[in-house]
Amino acid sequence: MTEYDDQENIFGYRIPSPFCVLHRSEFIPAKKLVQKVLDGLLDEVGLMNYFSFSELEKKILEIYSSDHQFDKSIETIVIKELERKYKNAEVVKKIRQVIWDRSKSAAQNVHKIIKRVLPEKEKIELLDLGCGQGVLSLYLLEQPEFDEIQLKDIADFRYREVRSEKRLHFAKVNELRLAKRNHQKYDCILLHTVLHHVRRPDEIINFCIDSLKPGGVILVVETCVDVEKDGLCAKQHKESDSNRHTKGFLSLDTKNQIAFSVFLDWFFCKIMSDNILAYYQFNSPEGWKTFFKRFDGLNILSENCSCKGFDVSHSPSFQTVYVLSIRNNRP
Numbered sequence: 170m171t172e173y174d175d176q177e178n179i180f181g182y183r184i185p186s187p188f189c190v191l192h193r194s195e196f197i198p199a200k201k202l203v204q205k206v207l208d209g210l211l212d213e214v215g216l217m218n219y220f221s222f223s224e225l226e227k228k229i230l231e232i233y234s235s236d237h238q239f240d241k242s243i244e245t246i247v248i249k250e251l252e253r254k255y256k257n258a259e260v261v262k263k264i265r266q267v268i269w270d271r272s273k274s275a276a277q278n279v280h281k282i283i284k285r286v287l288p289e290k291e292k293i294e295l296l297d298l299g300c301g302q303g304v305l306s307l308y309l310l311e312q313p314e315f316d317e318i319q320l321k322d323i324a325d326f327r328y329r330e331v332r333s334e335k336r337l338h339f340a341k342v343n344e345l346r347l348a349k350r351n352h353q354k355y356d357c358i359l360l361h362t363v364l365h366h367v368r369r370p371d372e373i374i375n376f377c378i379d380s381l382k383p384g385g386v387i388l389v390v391e392t393c394v395d396v397e398k399d400g401l402c403a404k405q406h407k408e409s410d411s412n413r414h415t416k417g418f419l420s421l422d423t424k425n426q427i428a429f430s431v432f433l434d435w436f437f438c439k440i441m442s443d444n445i446l447a448y449y450q451f452n453s454p455e456g457w458k459t460f461f462k463r464f465d466g467l468n469i470l471s472e473n474c475s476c477k478g479f480d481v482s483h484s485p486s487f488q489t490v491y492v493l494s495i496r497n498n499r500p
């Protein structure tokens with residue numbers, strides 16, 4: 170693979186490397202929006218003087234152009250260099266705080282949806298699958314329906330506060346051995362911006378179908394690309410107007426929406442977080458629906474293009490919320 174190669178994800182979308190987003194002219198619109206978003210975020214936390222997008226860009230391109238082959242080792246060098254400079258610095262700490270605060274509103278919204286779809290349940294057995302830092306579940310614990318919450322991930326990225334909470338039970342899982350042991354165990358499984366990070370989203374959904382109790386639901390919050398200016402997402406966005414960057418995102422063509430999402434995913438997973446895996450399995454809102462419909466025994470209860478509250482400032486692309494239920498006569 171060379172620096173100019175795009176890869177195709179499992180939904181057939183062409184995925185450029187994060188480096189290409191910075192230097193290929195076809196991605197100038199994506200790069201401009203990345204710059205606005207990152208500089209806006211730094212401004213929000215009062216760190217414009219410490220760090221800027223152009224500084225980051227310069228560093229990446231400098232390392233990158235020292236070797237014209239784009240491969241894993243170059244990516245590792247870039248990450249190491251950037252980590253050395255920015256990790257543990259004030260900028261990372263403050264941006265993490267913003268992410269932390271955003272998890273609170275995400276948890277409130279997740280709770281609202283769970284209450285709506287499982288109104289009868291006084292106590293809910295919840296699995297936060299692909300929990301990442303685990304902050305969302307930490308906030309969910311404040312709600313009376315949750316005595317304890319199960320967390321699973323293929324890696325352990327939990328924050329200290331999450332590790333020390335006894336009612337959050339974490340298990341590190343091997344992605345291929347997720348199923349079997351969890352047969353019909355949970356009332357609700359949360360996949361909060363997880364599916365596009367996963368190598369095989371179909372395996373995760375099959376695991377969820379097997380692991381839900383009858384009447385249980387899967388709550389999927391997913392980042393979407395290929396969002397049309399006049400589609401449902403755009404209309405719902407106009408109603409809520411919750412993120413000032415979503416208009417900019419909508420004005421990008423599909424290629425640039427993907428490039429924008431790739432860069433921010435890469436930046437936040439590799440630089441701001443602890444090297445979280447990113448598979449860039451981006452899909453359109455319609456594409457996700459088509460994907461879910463392929464599973465026997467799965468119903469789409471509701472679909473909502475979120476702007477209302479799933480406003481994650483570090484990833485201002487459209488987040489679509491799907492509630493999936495399993496049919497009683499599932500296989």
Ligand SMILES: C[S@@+](CC[C@H](N)C(=O)[O-])C[C@H]1O[C@@H](n2cnc3c(N)ncnc32)[C@H](O)[C@@H]1O
Pocket residue numbers: 298299300301302303304305321322323324326342344360361362363366367368373445446
């Ligand atoms: C963007 S993070 C989302 C974290 C959290 N749900 C949140 O919203 O804050 C995606 C997470 O999915 C996890 N992941 C990737 N592949 C997985 C798999 N096959 N099984 C479980 N988790 C997986 C990653 O390790 C990562 O922590």
